[in-house]
Amino acid sequence: MPESPIRKLVPFANEAKKKGKHVYHLNIGQPDIKTPEVAIEAVKNFNLKVLAYSQSEGTEEYRTKLAAYYRDKNVNVSHSDIIVTTGGSEALLFAFGSIMDPGDEVIIPEPFYANYSGFTTASGATIVPIVSRIEDNFALPPIADFEKLITPKTKAILICNPGNPTGYLYSKDELKQLSELVRKHDLFLIADEVYREFCYDGAKHFSIMADETLHEHAIMIDSVSKRYSMCGARVGCLVSKNKSVISTALKFAQARLSPPTFAQIASEAALETPAEYFSEVIEEYVMRRDILVKGLETIPGVRVAKPKGAFYCVVELPVADTDHFAQWLLSDFDLNGETVMVAPAAGFYVTPGLGKNQVRMAYVLNCNELKKCVQILDQALKVYLSQ
Amino acid sequence: MPESPIRKLVPFANEAKKKGKHVYHLNIGQPDIKTPEVAIEAVKNFNLKVLAYSQSEGTEEYRTKLAAYYRDKNVNVSHSDIIVTTGGSEALLFAFGSIMDPGDEVIIPEPFYANYSGFTTASGATIVPIVSRIEDNFALPPIADFEKLITPKTKAILICNPGNPTGYLYSKDELKQLSELVRKHDLFLIADEVYREFCYDGAKHFSIMADETLHEHAIMIDSVSKRYSMCGARVGCLVSKNKSVISTALKFAQARLSPPTFAQIASEAALETPAEYFSEVIEEYVMRRDILVKGLETIPGVRVAKPKGAFYCVVELPVADTDHFAQWLLSDFDLNGETVMVAPAAGFYVTPGLGKNQVRMAYVLNCNELKKCVQILDQALKVYLSQ
Numbered sequence: 102m103p104e105s106p107i108r109k110l111v112p113f114a115n116e117a118k119k120k121g122k123h124v125y126h127l128n129i130g131q132p133d134i135k136t137p138e139v140a141i142e143a144v145k146n147f148n149l150k151v152l153a154y155s156q157s158e159g160t161e162e163y164r165t166k167l168a169a170y171y172r173d174k175n176v177n178v179s180h181s182d183i184i185v186t187t188g189g190s191e192a193l194l195f196a197f198g199s200i201m202d203p204g205d206e207v208i209i210p211e212p213f214y215a216n217y218s219g220f221t222t223a224s225g226a227t228i229v230p231i232v233s234r235i236e237d238n239f240a241l242p243p244i245a246d247f248e249k250l251i252t253p254k255t256k257a258i259l260i261c262n263p264g265n266p267t268g269y270l271y272s273k274d275e276l277k278q279l280s281e282l283v284r285k286h287d288l289f290l291i292a293d294e295v296y297r298e299f300c301y302d303g304a305k306h307f308s309i310m311a312d313e314t315l316h317e318h319a320i321m322i323d324s325v326s327k328r329y330s331m332c333g334a335r336v337g338c339l340v341s342k343n344k345s346v347i348s349t350a351l352k353f354a355q356a357r358l359s360p361p362t363f364a365q366i367a368s369e370a371a372l373e374t375p376a377e378y379f380s381e382v383i384e385e386y387v388m389r390r391d392i393l394v395k396g397l398e399t400i401p402g403v404r405v406a407k408p409k410g411a412f413y414c415v416v417e418l419p420v421a422d423t424d425h426f427a428q429w430l431l432s433d434f435d436l437n438g439e440t441v442m443v444a445p446a447a448g449f450y451v452t453p454g455l456g457k458n459q460v461r462m463a464y465v466l467n468c469n470e471l472k473k474c475v476q477i478l479d480q481a482l483k484v485y486l487s488q
Numbered sequence: 489m490p491e492s493p494i495r496k497l498v499p500f501a502n503e504a505k506k507k508g509k510h511v512y513h514l515n516i517g518q519p520d521i522k523t524p525e526v527a528i529e530a531v532k533n534f535n536l537k538v539l540a541y542s543q544s545e546g547t548e549e550y551r552t553k554l555a556a557y558y559r560d561k562n563v564n565v566s567h568s569d570i571i572v573t574t575g576g577s578e579a580l581l582f583a584f585g586s587i588m589d590p591g592d593e594v595i596i597p598e599p600f601y602a603n604y605s606g607f608t609t610a611s612g613a614t615i616v617p618i619v620s621r622i623e624d625n626f627a628l629p630p631i632a633d634f635e636k637l638i639t640p641k642t643k644a645i646l647i648c649n650p651g652n653p654t655g656y657l658y659s660k661d662e663l664k665q666l667s668e669l670v671r672k673h674d675l676f677l678i679a680d681e682v683y684r685e686f687c688y689d690g691a692k693h694f695s696i697m698a699d700e701t702l703h704e705h706a707i708m709i710d711s712v713s714k715r716y717s718m719c720g721a722r723v724g725c726l727v728s729k730n731k732s733v734i735s736t737a738l739k740f741a742q743a744r745l746s747p748p749t750f751a752q753i754a755s756e757a758a759l760e761t762p763a764e765y766f767s768e769v770i771e772e773y774v775m776r777r778d779i780l781v782k783g784l785e786t787i788p789g790v791r792v793a794k795p796k797g798a799f800y801c802v803v804e805l806p807v808a809d810t811d812h813f814a815q816w817l818l819s820d821f822d823l824n825g826e827t828v829m830v831a832p833a834a835g836f837y838v839t840p841g842l843g844k845n846q847v848r849m850a851y852v853l854n855c856n857e858l859k860k861c862v863q864i865l866d867q868a869l870k871v872y873l874s875q
Contacts, residue, residue, distance in 0.1 A: 136539045144750060145532045152523045152720040187574050190744040219743035333539040333749030356606035357577040362720025363531060363750035
């Protein structure tokens, strides 16, 4: 298993905290947003004598309500198209395990969520990266470039939409191009749509599952972690109209017996979350994004890919090696006893050398804290570059 | 992924229920025993605003209390020797993933818990079975027989103690023999000890972790599922004093982010379960075992391996093919509208042809129901054998 790019920094962060420094965590995707009360209350009020296994594919009640949630999003699925998983992580593992044999290849636009590497390795498959660029805001690379990478071993293309770490939201046209490509070459299109609810500036999210021509090819990965700020629930799902994918994934699900019961109770109740919860959360994230992005843009030599969704952005810094810079921020710098922790972006790329001058920042802190983070980074870069 | 031997029967059970038959489930390990109130109440009373990720290795609080629980069992470990997992299933996956490469071999006494096959396959490894026999009550096969199976590809021996499906409890002497063997050949000894608390007739459980000479070789698999009747929690753990195993398993843990948070709260509180809970549960299981075993022994041609632990027994029936018999029980037989569902034992063996005249029964029903099950099986065998 490869080591996460962030993990390497953890001992330095711990050391900084021991010395009394305050560390602002821009490095992780753990939102500070409150979990909907309806979800927490459901667990507290549930009358349960035996905490028993649920069905391996998740309770029928939860899957039925989840299908209704998706139908509201123009995704016409039924409970039997859904397998509830232990987080989106397990949904990805099941998807890879169900469609790939050792030696098979999956094409993924980079930069991508670092844990995709672990899940691919665990399935014996290989990632074939295709570069998306900060200059293009990390838009979909040209379809012709994808086509050049397709071999007899290619089984799937994987996208994250909206993207972690890029914050990019694929347009309907980009998704149509991908749809044509996977149908032409008989591949799977896997879309990690866990950030679906987080789209900004009036932009609309299009699910690959809404494209009826893709039914045999599309596998959607989802999770309650970010949607309801329930990362600790560990409930996700795999959704597909392809019966063979579902029946194979079910065998993986049966081997691990069942997803967690308490968390399914919370997740089912979370579907009743009032619409205002999301509008407030989105308003908050837009404010945060604007503070962070606009703030960063005032720093000389800094370039930001403006995110249209999720709560991350990739930031280019005027330094040669962000691994070193991120470590230095923790070990050697503070502004009035405070510093920031960022995720060096090289870990989100497979192609050697890429991302070395980029970092990912998660805007999961409140507006005042984000303002301070910008000040700290501004000052830190001045000191770092003058050394 | 191979199909579970029980899953094949599920459609027949569903069909039987649709026709109005009552089906007694002797086929599954879902206890009817109540979860300790202290565990349920802890979740209800927990004041939680954001259901956040926990540490990938589990919360330090929980691991610290868990280490104290093990020290009470003569297992001298600290929180840093423990990785909390999503059920015992994930602990097995992490263990296999951490010590085995594709093509490696693990020796397992058969019959064994059918899902071991899935976890082995998922790690690209191969199971080498060694037969234990109902005539010997499924005791440890002779060490010389193990030794014959060891090749340069052998990485580990896996035991389940007390055993599912056998109910066999390994003696201190048997464990000592295994300990010498794995040290001699530099192998790992993995012990699935999830049924530790369920030992009967005053028999004592010995953990492989209590053997200090085994520290570099021993990996213990554990789970709250059976111990506290919390199968739906999905909390287990991997325990080892081998630092390299722990650090590799931690990478797998980090890739799936964290174990479920609600369930860790419940599991931590469950450690406060009063001792009477276990003495009452064990008394109940002994009564059930005695009713089932003594009842079965009165049926002509039936042989039972008397279980010393867990809540399963393997039963030899006077039929040629228990796959067929188990299906027939559901499809073609009833006694006053009632029938039983059992697990054909061939699915617990790898060696072709073995276990075809055996079934596994789980005594997870109350005493009255178990008496009825015996009556139904007695009558069913008469009808089946006269056809």
